[in-house]
Amino acid sequence: xxxxxxxxxxxxxxxxxxxxxxxxxxxxxxxxxxxxxxxxxxxxxxxxxxxxxxxxxxxxxxxxxxxxxxxxxxxxxxxxxxxxxxxxxxxxxxxxxxxxxxxxxxxxxxxxxxxxxxxxxxxxxxxxxxxxxxxxxxxxxxxxxxxxxxxxxxxxxxxxxxxxxx
Amino acid sequence: xxxxxxxxxxxxxxxxxxxxxxxxxxxxxxxxxxxxxxxxxxxxxxxxxxxxxxxxxxxxxxxxxxxxxxxxxxxxxxxxxxxxxxxxxxxxxxxxxxxxxxxxxxxxxxxxxxxxxxxxxxxxxxxxxxxxxxxxxxxxxxxxxxxxxxxxxxxxxxxxxxxxxx
Numbered sequence: 001x002x003x004x005x006x007x008x009x010x011x012x013x014x015x016x017x018x019x020x021x022x023x024x025x026x027x028x029x030x031x032x033x034x035x036x037x038x039x040x041x042x043x044x045x046x047x048x049x050x051x052x053x054x055x056x057x058x059x060x061x062x063x064x065x066x067x068x069x070x071x072x073x074x075x076x077x078x079x080x081x082x083x084x085x086x087x088x089x090x091x092x093x094x095x096x097x098x099x100x101x102x103x104x105x106x107x108x109x110x111x112x113x114x115x116x117x118x119x120x121x122x123x124x125x126x127x128x129x130x131x132x133x134x135x136x137x138x139x140x141x142x143x144x145x146x147x148x149x150x151x152x153x154x155x156x157x158x159x160x161x162x163x164x165x166x
Numbered sequence: 167x168x169x170x171x172x173x174x175x176x177x178x179x180x181x182x183x184x185x186x187x188x189x190x191x192x193x194x195x196x197x198x199x200x201x202x203x204x205x206x207x208x209x210x211x212x213x214x215x216x217x218x219x220x221x222x223x224x225x226x227x228x229x230x231x232x233x234x235x236x237x238x239x240x241x242x243x244x245x246x247x248x249x250x251x252x253x254x255x256x257x258x259x260x261x262x263x264x265x266x267x268x269x270x271x272x273x274x275x276x277x278x279x280x281x282x283x284x285x286x287x288x289x290x291x292x293x294x295x296x297x298x299x300x301x302x303x304x305x306x307x308x309x310x311x312x313x314x315x316x317x318x319x320x321x322x323x324x325x326x327x328x329x330x331x332x
Binding site (some may be wrong): 001002003005009010013014044045051065110128132134136137139140141144145147148151152154157159162163164165 | 168169171173175176179180206208210211214277284294299302303304306307310311313314315316320325328329330331
């Protein structure tokens with residue numbers, strides 16, 4: 001498997017599932033007379049990030065992780081999404097960026113050194129360790145937590161909404 | 167990257183993080199006079215699986231997913247874990263099974279046909295689609311949900327507990 005194959009299609013498939021999950025959440029709010037902002041701001045614990053931030057970080061992890069493997073700059077987004085529509089737009093532009101990446105640019109990324117900034121320094125990883133040990137794990141952490149926040153708030157979701165079509 | 171490299175070390179690293187997360191949960195219960203069974207049975211919504219079941223399924227996904235790629239039979243466990251100790255044992259024996267797999271057996275798994283049972287039939291996938299679109303996604307879904315259940319119940323955890331060392 002190439003690093004492209006393990007990263008970009010995985011990010012895209014899961015972001016597409018996330019967009020569909022948010023559609024269900026929005027429809028659930030509308031059907032039950034719930035202010036959509038309540039779900040956008042929902043969190044599982046007072047010092048955990050709310051839904052909107054989970055989605056912003058999932059977007060960041062997908063675009064930055066792929067960009068670092070491809071050796072290009074990732075776009076910077078403002079993190080100002082406050083509505084379901086804005087979150088959908090964020091996901092759509094993340095997918096559009098992933099689509100813009102050249103599969104060839106990922107060749108040799110296995111052995112490319114990728115620097116991961118840490119609070120007190122930085123970590124240097126090869127492309128494989130970066131993708132498997134950090135980028136994909138970090139990405140799914142935020143997408144699953146977004147799912148769990150909505151599920152905890154009564155949105156009718158099931159695991160297939162997350163997994164999508166393999 | 168080989169399918170071995172993308173699957174077994176990823177499952178092992180995350181299961182090791184999960185074991186450490188459960189240790190913290192157990193210590194938190196003890197320090198705060200919480201019956202550990204309350205955490206073992208905790209869930210995010212009445213019709214969601216409790217913590218113990220999330221861990222059983224994470225274990226199943228890791229052992230079955232790897233076994234299917236290697237073309238061997240996975241051990242069957244009884245799903246009777248009711249305590250932190252029993253859950254730790256479940257994780258340890260899952261890791262021991264992963265360690266027993268022969269890296270060579272994964273060669274050619276990219277194009278091996280893997281059958282995924284579904285409620286109304288089955289889905290035939292090649293090894294790459296099975297691993298990236300199903301096994302890894304399903305595995306992280308249950309591990310992150312276990313984390314979220316504990317975080318929601320006040321166990322002092324942070325993302326690095328999940329990510330571990332890349």
